[in-house]
Amino acid sequence: MSDSxxxxxxxxxxxxxxxxxxxxxxVLLKDVPKARRQRVVLRECFFAWLALLLFMWAGESVMRVxxxxxxxxxxxxxxxxxxxxxxxxxxxxxxxxxxxTGGEPFVVPLAIPLIAGPSAMAMVMLLVSREPERFWxxxxxxxxxxxxxxxxxxxxxxxxxxxxxxGTAALERLMGLLLCAVAxxxxxxxxxxxxxxLHA
Numbered sequence: 001m002s003d004s005x006x007x008x009x010x011x012x013x014x015x016x017x018x019x020x021x022x023x024x025x026x027v028l029l030k031d032v033p034k035a036r037r038q039r040v041v042l043r044e045c046f047f048a049w050l051a052l053l054l055f056m057w058a059g060e061s062v063m064r065v066x067x068x069x070x071x072x073x074x075x076x077x078x079x080x081x082x083x084x085x086x087x088x089x090x091x092x093x094x095x096x097x098x099x100x101t102g103g104e105p106f107v108v109p110l111a112i113p114l115i116a117g118p119s120a121m122a123m124v125m126l127l128v129s130r131e132p133e134r135f136w137x138x139x140x141x142x143x144x145x146x147x148x149x150x151x152x153x154x155x156x157x158x159x160x161x162x163x164x165x166x167g168t169a170a171l172e173r174l175m176g177l178l179l180c181a182v183a184x185x186x187x188x189x190x191x192x193x194x195x196x197x198l199h200a
Contacts, residue, residue, distance in 0.1 A: 004134075008127060008141035014179045015081070015120040016048075016145055018152035020088055020172035024114060026156050032104050038154055040104060045150040047111035052124050052142055059125030060132060070129055071193040077122040078186030084119050085183055088176025091169070115149065 029037050055062075063073065127138045163171065 005137055005141050005144075008138060009144045011182060012120065012123065012142055012145035013148055014175055014182065015084075015117070015123055016115055016149040017084075017088065017172070017175060017179075018149040019168065019175060021114055021149075022153060022156035023168055025110065025153050028105055028110060028114075036104070040110075041153050041156075042150065044105070044107070044110035045115060045146060045153065047107050048115035049143065049146045051112055051116045052120060052146075053139060055121045056124045056128050056135065056139060056142065059128050063125065063129055070126065071190050071197065073122060073126050073129065074186055074193070075190035077119060077126055078183045078190055080119040080122060081179055081183035081186060084117070085176045085180035088179065089173050091172070115146075 025041065029040060032040055062068075063070075124138065124142055127141075128135055131138075
């Protein structure tokens with residue numbers, strides 16, 4: 001149980017990508033008064049956690065209504081992970097979500113999709129659909145990953161100054177490489193299940 005809890009926490013932490021999101025978070029909050037920035041980060045992380053918890057709770061029902069299988073969700077999640085991993089390894093000039101204009105962001109784009117992106121939502125749904133009896137294990141793993149993400153984002157300013165632009169970019173590429181390997185494994189698992197279903 002502890003191994004799966006730890007592996008799920010690490011996987012979700014990679015999906016939340018706090019080190020990659022820290023520079024984006026800093027840019028998006030540049031027009032927010034310094035006194036409010038930490039409060040905004042805490043609020044957005046809470047909304048992201050709430051959205052993912054909702055997806056965990058209603059994920060199985062959504063899959064049943066939409067007639068989705070674990071195999072299709074696994075393959076779709078693997079494709080999403082792979083695309084996001086490529087963006088982390090080869091960042092775009094405009095960033096992952098493009099330019100953001102406005103004052104203080106609210107839910108979008110910080111909580112969703114910066115932290116709780118489509119790949120994270122697909123992953124929590126997949127975890128619960130595979131082993132629904134371990135709901136609280138997956139909820140705890142997601143909460144642990146979100147707690148680490150929140151701490152990193154709260155320290156985004158000092159962290160970026162300490163790591164420097166090159167250090168932050170190198171760390172994001174490393175996390176992207178790890179996520180790429182996870183995505184390929186998810187795709188292979190989904191394809192094996194699909195092939196097995198054809199012979200069943």
